[in-house]
Amino acid sequence: MFKQQYLFTLAGLLLLVIAVMSCRDKGNPRRWFTGLFWGLYGLIFLVDDWAIPLLDPITPLGSTGARTLHVGVGMVVVVMALIAGFGGVRLGRYHARSDAQRQ
Known part of the structure; x- marks a missing residue:
């Protein structure tokens, strides 16, 4: 049976691949910020x-792991907004085919 989580996992893995490819793009002057943005975006999709239960032991008293997770995801979204807002995400350089190669 198809579960929605499978789609989220696939999207998260795809975004992590995009993050790695963005970090390796030597033609992008802001490749590290672009890669960080896509990596954080991918991690949000992978969190489930x-x-x-992993966060329960490290949460403050009177709080739950779910609340800690929600606050953490919110902070990641704010960091992503700051990266994008200050122009950290740029389009990379992609190699287009020449006219001779297209034919």
């Missing part, structure tokens, strides 16, 4: 209910 399995992360809540």
Whole structure:
């Protein structure tokens, strides 16, 4: 049976691949910020209910792992907005085919 989480996992893995490719793009002057943006975006898709029990031991008293996870994801979204807002995400350089190669 198809689960929605499978789609989220696939999207997260694809975004992590894009992050690695962005970091390796020597033609992009802001490749590290671009890669960080896409990497954080991919991690948000990969976080699931399995992360809540991992956060329970390190949460402050009176709080739950779910709340800590939600606050953490919110902070990641704010960091992503700052990266994008200050122009950290740029289009990379992609090699287009020449006219001779297209034919």
